[in-house]
Amino acid sequence: MKAPKYTDEELIARVWDVEEIKKVCAKRVYYVANDWRKKELEDLWVSGEAAKKTASFGRNWGYYVGMDAIEDYYVNQHDKKIEALPGKSHGDGCLFLHPASTGLVYEAYDGKTARGLWYCISQETLPVSESEADARWYMEKLAIDFLKEDGKWKIWHLVIATDLQSEAGQDYMKQKVYLPDEENPAFVEFGTPTIPMLTHNAMYNWLDNYPAPPVPYRTFDEDNSYGPEGHPDYIAEEDR
Amino acid sequence: MRNKHLDLHQRIVNAAASQEVENVKAQHTYYHGRADAYGEWHNIWSHDPWCSWGHIFGRMRGWDQIWAGSVTHYDNMAMELQLKNQKIYPELGGLDPRPLMEASVHTLFTDVIEVADDGKSARGSFITPGVIFCRLNRHQYPYCNVLWERYGSDFVLEYGKWKYLHEQVCPDIMGKLDMTNFAHEDFERLTAPQEKGIGPVTLGEDPDVTDPGPLHLPYSVIMPPQNTVPWPEPYRTLDNDNSYCPVKTFAELQAEKG
Numbered sequence: 001m002k003a004p005k006y007t008d009e010e011l012i013a014r015v016w017d018v019e020e021i022k023k024v025c026a027k028r029v030y031y032v033a034n035d036w037r038k039k040e041l042e043d044l045w046v047s048g049e050a051a052k053k054t055a056s057f058g059r060n061w062g063y064y065v066g067m068d069a070i071e072d073y074y075v076n077q078h079d080k081k082i083e084a085l086p087g088k089s090h091g092d093g094c095l096f097l098h099p100a101s102t103g104l105v106y107e108a109y110d111g112k113t114a115r116g117l118w119y120c121i122s123q124e125t126l127p128v129s130e131s132e133a134d135a136r137w138y139m140e141k142l143a144i145d146f147l148k149e150d151g152k153w154k155i156w157h158l159v160i161a162t163d164l165q166s167e168a169g170q171d172y173m174k175q176k177v178y179l180p181d182e183e184n185p186a187f188v189e190f191g192t193p194t195i196p197m198l199t200h201n202a203m204y205n206w207l208d209n210y211p212a213p214p215v216p217y218r219t220f221d222e223d224n225s226y227g228p229e230g231h232p233d234y235i236a237e238e239d240r
Numbered sequence: 241m242r243n244k245h246l247d248l249h250q251r252i253v254n255a256a257a258s259q260e261v262e263n264v265k266a267q268h269t270y271y272h273g274r275a276d277a278y279g280e281w282h283n284i285w286s287h288d289p290w291c292s293w294g295h296i297f298g299r300m301r302g303w304d305q306i307w308a309g310s311v312t313h314y315d316n317m318a319m320e321l322q323l324k325n326q327k328i329y330p331e332l333g334g335l336d337p338r339p340l341m342e343a344s345v346h347t348l349f350t351d352v353i354e355v356a357d358d359g360k361s362a363r364g365s366f367i368t369p370g371v372i373f374c375r376l377n378r379h380q381y382p383y384c385n386v387l388w389e390r391y392g393s394d395f396v397l398e399y400g401k402w403k404y405l406h407e408q409v410c411p412d413i414m415g416k417l418d419m420t421n422f423a424h425e426d427f428e429r430l431t432a433p434q435e436k437g438i439g440p441v442t443l444g445e446d447p448d449v450t451d452p453g454p455l456h457l458p459y460s461v462i463m464p465p466q467n468t469v470p471w472p473e474p475y476r477t478l479d480n481d482n483s484y485c486p487v488k489t490f491a492e493l494q495a496e497k498g
């Protein structure tokens with residue numbers, strides 16, 4: 001696809017847009033690290049009524065669709081789990097660091113949306129008693145569709161595709177080859193999404209190429225998005 | 241500021257180019273993570289006869305040698321492993337052997353990118369604290385290695401698209417996730433390699449090269465850090481003083497020495 005010819009003013013506006021998009025992704029890392037999940041949804045995610053209905057949060061096992069479902073999973077259920085942990089106050093002994101690297105970002109030629117892919121060598125730590133914690137490494141892709149709302153870039157569809165998780169300080173090579181989902185904390189954490197489906201099968205490395213790297217594009221197309229419709233195995237509700 | 245002499249138009253074009261180069265470099269990571277050597281070299285590399293790709297073991301020069309070493313040789317490794325692995329895991333039959341070999345995910349941090357004043361080339365240095373992992377393999381246990389490298393990369397603008405021209409890869413440390421003291425391992429490599437069963441750092445069978453290695457030395461307890469691919473400085477145009485690939489080959493340099 002041939003890129004349009006841009007004037008200097010148009011080109012520097014697009015350069016600026018990409019830098020703003022990178023900052024939204026980077027800010028989300030800090031929101032997650034500080035466990036500001038509700039604030040993240042309020043500040044960084046889409047707020048228009050139509051976009052809120054189609055917003056999605058995906059992991060290896062499916063998608064939550066709509067901001068209400070996302071909030072229930074990502075904020076309410078999460079907060080209940082954190083409240084139930086040992087510790088004197090909310091969040092004692094917790095840390096969620098998912099720094100985003102290897103950014104690949106394309107803004108649509110029409111300037112209304114953008115798509116980005118990052119890789120995160122991450123860790124999550126949760127207390128298991130007043131003196132001990134479960135600390136884990138997570139290797140994962142982070143893919144985001146962004147929508148420009150009132151001149152600001154907002155997260156619209158987000159996918160975290162986990163490649164592996166391993167307890168810190170433990171020998172990953174001793175993990176079962178066929179690890180049951182129930183023994184995978186990422187699966188347990190994800191609960192029952194709006195659309196349950198296997199989006200990324202980590203048994204086969206990156207064979208499924210999901211989420212796929214973005215490529216230059218003219219305009220948003222849900223079939224080529226990080227929402228559920230963009231997954232190659234997605235089946236529309238009416239066809240299920 | 242050096243680029244003050246550039247007019248506003250060229251500075252805007254170069255700012256956009258810097259982002260494009262970041263994307264090309266990231267595309268490399270995502271292609272390589274799937275061991276899609278064909279996709280990587282076909283789509284994001286210049287086919288210029290001057291292109292080069294170097295590692296510890298040496299530097300391949302020219303399109304044919306790179307293709308033989310980085311695509312054909314690499315694909316062969318994947319296919320050989322697939323033949324072994326599918327005897328253990330029959331479910332692998334019929335699947336693309338390349339991504340099943342392993343996922344080599346060379347994450348990118350710490351970019352220093354300079355676009356030439358003439359806008360025709362760009363140079364970048366990067367640090368990659370990466371991971372290499374696989375679940376279904378001949379060892380019958382999952383593995384995740386940690387590999388930290390530096391990259392020195394030259395890019396050129398061809399028909400409006402940014403492409404790789406040269407790359408020098410410089411591995412510094414490697415080990416099992418959370419399980420390797422790489423400094424102690426190097427000490428044992430130096431003092432008791434046979435007793436400890438620790439061989440030299442290699443990537444298996446080396447492909448044919450024009451400039452033999454070693455072109456970079458990984459971390460060692462008896463050596464200072466190796467600044468093999470220093471970050472690029474602002475520059476006017478791609479030339480022998482501003483490139484990660486010397487113009488003269490190893491053989492030509494040897495001949496000059498007599």
